[in-house]
Amino acid sequence: MASTQTIQVPHLDATVGYEVSNGKLDAAKPTLVLVNPFCATAEYYRAQLDDAALGARMNLLAIEPLGHGATACAADHFTYWDSALVALQAMQALGVSKAYALGVSQGGWVVARMALLAPERILGLVTIATSMDCESADSRTKGCWDPAAFVTPFVQSWSSSTPTHDFVVGDDWIQPVLGLALGSASTPAIAEFWSKSIQRVYAGDHGRRKLRMATINVAERDGLLLRIGDIKCPVHWYQGTADPIFGTTVPQEQIKLFTGSKEAKLSFIEDGVHFLSVSHPKEIQEAILEMVH
Template identity: 45%
Template sequence: MSSAETIPVPHLGSSTVGQRFARPYDASLPTLVLVNSFTTTVDLYRPQFADDALASAANLLAIEPYGHGRTRASYDQFTYWDSAIANLQVLDALGIPEAFVLGTSQGGWIAARMAMLAPGTVRGIIPLGTSMDFESPRSRNLGCWDGVGFCAPALGALADPVGEDWTIPTELVDAVLAEGLGEDVSADERAFWHETHQRNYAGDAGRERLRLATVNLSARDGLHDRLYGVRCPVLWMHGTADTVYSVANAEEEIALFVSSPGAELRVVEGGRHFLSASHPADVDAAAIEFLDRWA
């Protein structure tokens, strides 16, 4: 899969947002926006782009959040709310009046934000391996990771300016892969993500994007008191081998979508945190079924 293209949007002073279609846009099909996980790119969705059944059922449009891939802004700071707004502006710029949104990990809470901000645009969301909480004691008590503790060493290591020859250390990439896909990542897949991360997070500007992406993950706001604003269908998929956010957490939080006409949690046996990558067949089949029902 080739690198993302960019499209200009007006948010945060002005931005260029990394995005890529699986195939040329077809107005007769529903659109499924794909939002990637922490430090990854549109390339996280290589399995979905390669699935002819899914790509024939919907326009697949992967969009990179702020701090990721080729997305850039003229302002120096950003939050997940900014990524949600920019994603909606990408749809406007492309002339797409409505869409479904699938998001992995941080992509799940960006999808929820998009649904709350634009209920007339977002027809349904498919969060994968995610949480709607902040990194709270409550979530840790339910078996979720210590996200603040995970991010703290990286924030310390990324605090000071660096030279233009700097690239993200591979141990940081390996830590993300271990949480997302487990320890048995193939050599080819590991090499792919090492190269991708080192291309995207290079020089002092790359260090700063990575630091802010890590700040966003560690210090984000929770959504519990806002989820009544999600008025579209929700299909939450969660793997039993997810070491970041637990099935128990998902079981509690799916009940908070009180305004949704259909909020379902589907548990995937053996699924990892980056569920779209670890179990693409399960995710793709469920997405097709969801689109068939709600499009």
């Protein structure tokens, strides 16, 4: 479900949804910012937020990007650059001057942009189940999906010149999205939880407009391949071998493009699905503990 805590930031006059481990930020501990994947919310990181071992070592701050959860802005149009700036401003408003950042799928695109926009504030990146390219023809030859073919009919059907106060997201959208994200990690309880979450977050006219733009962002985002060499902080990339969205070839090529990073490494997790922190929470816990210090 959407975050129950929000904070206002200047960029796009955005309201930002967030969740914090242990209910508060401890200035004596390092902070890890968590940015959730597409159609999810801060609740995606519930296992990490409630993890006693992680909470003893660090603050975990889950921030919902634009178009997700409780995060909203005054404009109908926004990009992943906007989400990155909004997240940086939320950090500042919450008193976090520097942080490590972890992102799954689209969260990886956001945290990479955060490191480019504010290199002095991002201490390290954990990118999971992601790609630094746009949804290019080249990436599709290397095992990545083609979102435009899937999402375009939905984006067109979600366009309306008049308010749609009774809008509800249908199973024809929810089930394929969850199938791609969860794969073998899906259970009836997990599928039901995220189905209800998606329907609640994207209900009514405001929800329709949020979902439409969030989906357009997935299909039409810009790539970062010529930019990520400017990222200076360590980058640890984790990819599941059973990820149907981005596969295993692209990560091997793109990790080599972090030429300015103090350390750039890629690790594959056997049988890991796209929502890797759902299928392999223990491995992600270890990845976090390795990065944040």
